[in-house]
Amino acid sequence: MAHSFLKAQPWIFSARFDLGFILAPALVVTLAALVWSLSGGAASETSPWVWLVLVVGVDVAHVYSTLFRTYLDRAELSARPWLYGLTPLLAWLGGCLLYWCGSLVFWRVLAYAAVFHFVRQQYGFMMIYARRERGLPPLFRRIDKAAIYGATLYPLIYWHCHQREFSWFIEGDFIRLDLPLLATVAGLAYAAILAAYVIKEAALLRRGIGFNLPRNLLLVGTAMSWFIGIVLFDNDLVFTGTNIIAHGIPYIALIWGYGRNQARLQGGRSSFLAPWIAHLFTWRAVPVYMAALFGLAYLEEGLWDGFVWREHGSLFGLFGTLPSLGSSDALIWLAPLLAMPQATHYILDAFIWRMQTRDTSKAGSVRARTGALLMDARVTDQPQAVQAQPFAPGLHLLVDFWECRGLRDAEGIERTLREAAAACGATVLGVILHNFGEGAGITGVALLAESHISIHTWPETGYAALDLFMCGRCDPRGALPVLEAWFSPGRTRITEHRRG
Structure with a gap:
């Protein structure tokens, strides 16, 4: 106990x-x-x-x-x-x-x-x-x-x-x-x-x-x-x-x-x-x-x-x-x-020690790493909407990363997906990744008890597309610092959609 x-x-x-x-x-x-x-x-x-x-x-x-x-x-x-x-x-x-x-x-x-x-x-x-x-x-x-x-x-x-x-x-x-x-x-x-x-x-x-x-x-x-x-x-x-x-x-x-x-x-x-x-x-x-x-x-x-x-x-x-x-x-x-x-x-x-995640500049990406490297320690003075409604069906994030690194590293991506899920308090049921060959991209998904995190990478253009959906008390925004810490994007776009 x-x-x-x-x-x-x-x-x-x-x-x-x-x-x-x-x-x-x-x-x-x-x-x-x-x-x-x-x-x-x-x-x-x-x-x-x-x-x-x-x-x-x-x-x-x-x-x-x-x-x-x-x-x-x-x-x-x-x-x-x-x-x-x-x-x-x-x-x-x-x-x-x-x-x-x-x-x-x-x-x-x-x-x-x-x-x-x-x-x-x-x-x-x-x-x-x-x-x-x-x-x-x-x-x-x-x-x-x-x-x-x-x-x-x-x-x-x-x-x-x-x-x-x-x-x-x-x-x-x-x-x-x-x-x-x-x-x-x-x-x-x-x-x-x-x-x-x-x-x-x-x-x-x-x-x-x-x-x-x-x-x-x-x-x-x-x-x-x-x-x-x-x-x-x-x-x-x-x-x-x-x-x-x-x-x-x-x-x-x-x-x-x-x-x-x-x-x-x-x-x-x-x-x-x-x-x-x-x-x-x-x-x-x-x-x-x-x-x-x-x-x-x-x-x-x-x-x-x-x-x-x-x-x-x-x-x-x-x-x-x-x-x-x-x-x-x-x-x-x-x-x-x-x-x-x-x-x-x-x-x-x-x-x-500032830990913003909404800034899409290079400096914002570095600041976002702070939350990742302090595990899931994101500090906000005011709870966001999904936090104030812990039993809402869920929040869906569409994440676009440009100018990324690590897009071919399947082992690193799997570790990052697991870290991202843990930062949200989610339970990982399994991770499936497929590598399209040497120099090519990776597609895959982390299956969660609360839903999923999916990823598709294009190393030739430095682009990664991620889809994060979590229900219950899990806030997918907690995964953003972990993802930004690994991929180090030069530019980021995050789209939020409340489900249900």
């Missing part, structure tokens, strides 16, 4: 992966902080070696994991060259302007950009885990949003209204508000939101919809880590641990899981810039993956320590030979340059 319960949950990758690397970090580090405190832990500052592991090995490393989702992916680069070309330059120039206005201005803007990024990551996970909850009252989704935002924003408001013994980057980077009453009001509002969330969960159970384990664990972990790390304890070590681990490890895992699915789905046609990159996304290569991230993070922090901070000479001995520019005018261009990877990460992260 427990196995069936876990299998039915809306995991991003799998129960073991999500529980171990996306949901557990926040819960484990929070419980560790509580145990440490109850056992008499009193250290208020982070030791150099703990700092190396947490800040360099997790926090800065997670910034560089974005490379595998962006600059090391040929398809991404070709689809959005202006985004990836201009973002670092504009981030650096903007940073120079801010630093010219004052170093505190620069660090304050960067701190608020960072916290916005942290908050939005938790919101994104929340919406992904709620993606299958279709046909529910819009109020329920609003309560979910309010709960995850409340779990992050209330501690931040409290931080602004009370003196804390820790900072995000430098002392004074957050604006200090002498308004404890504001924190009290925010706390009461947050308590009301949590009460509404509990009532909403009870209503879902009464409707027989079931308990969404990952969504609730995500909310509990976020609420606990932010509250304990910022409000309950006034301790730099606790704040650093809860803040970094709850955010950095899930993000690094998300990138690795995405890369693993990309390597598996694309096979020998990987879009990574170099073939060896795909081999990093295997369990055996996890140490190499982490070592690569740590190496880049160590280099950046070494440059920071050598040129600017001079705080961890024992960890960055070689960088101690660099000239100290801590009070030099050169920091106007150097500090933004060193912070450029971080600023670029914050900006790009607002784009790379």
Whole structure:
């Protein structure tokens, strides 16, 4: 029974992966902080070696994991060259302007950009885990949003209204508000939101919809880590641990899981810039993956320590030979340059996890892959018509792909049809494909308990025609990211027809 319960949950990758690397970090580090405190832990500052592991090995490393989702992916680069070309330059120039206005201005803007990024990551996970909850009252989704935002924003408001013994980057980077009453009001509002969330969960159970384990664990972990790390304890070590681990490890895992699915789905046609990159996304290569991230993070922090901070000479001995520019005018261009990877990460992260499927441009096709490579994780704020009527006879899609790849690969097409059906929650009864000979096209059908997915390919023109019909609770639109990820169409046309 427990196995069936876990299998039915809306995991991003799998129960073991999500529980171990996306949901557990926040819960484990929070419980560790509580145990440490109850056992008499009193250290208020982070030791150099703990700092190396947490800040360099997790926090800065997670910034560089974005490379595998962006600059090391040929398809991404070709689809959005202006985004990836201009973002670092504009981030650096903007940073120079801010630093010219004052170093505190620069660090304050960067701190608020960072916290916005942290908050939005938790919101994104929340919406992904709620993606299958279709046909529910819009109020329920609003309560979910309010709960995850409340779990992050209330501690931040409290931080602004009370003196804390820790900072995000430098002392004074957050604006200090002498308004404890504001924190009290925010706390009461947050308590009301949590009460509404509990009532909403009870209503879902009464409707027989079931308990969404990952969504609730995500909310509990976020609420606990932010509250304990910022409000309950006034301790730099606790704040650093809860803040970094709850955010950095899930993000690094998300990138690795995405890369693993990309390597598996694309096979020998990987879009990574170099073939060896795909081999990093295997369990055996996890140490190499982490070592690569740590190496880049160590280099950046070494440059920071050598040129600017001079705080961890024992960890960055070689960088101690660099000239100290801590009070030099050169920091106007150097500090933004060193912070450029971080600023670029914050900006790009607002784009790379978008999962639209209706855009027929090349960039739209690449964005559609996001849903496929995060399994069936398509996020929509408003349920579409077929979602609001789960017992309608069905939705029929006619899909036209031009400028395709993989049109002769029968094995790859069969795998893709099965993946597409799974993304819709459909049951595959069998797949029949016929290859018309070397260099010729393929015709076939995936027979589903809910109906079918048929395909006909013309490699000589780069065209594929697909027919998707599913009834009941299955939404054939969930298959589109998987199909686009395999065929990589340059142009797409999708026609919808409601049956019955």
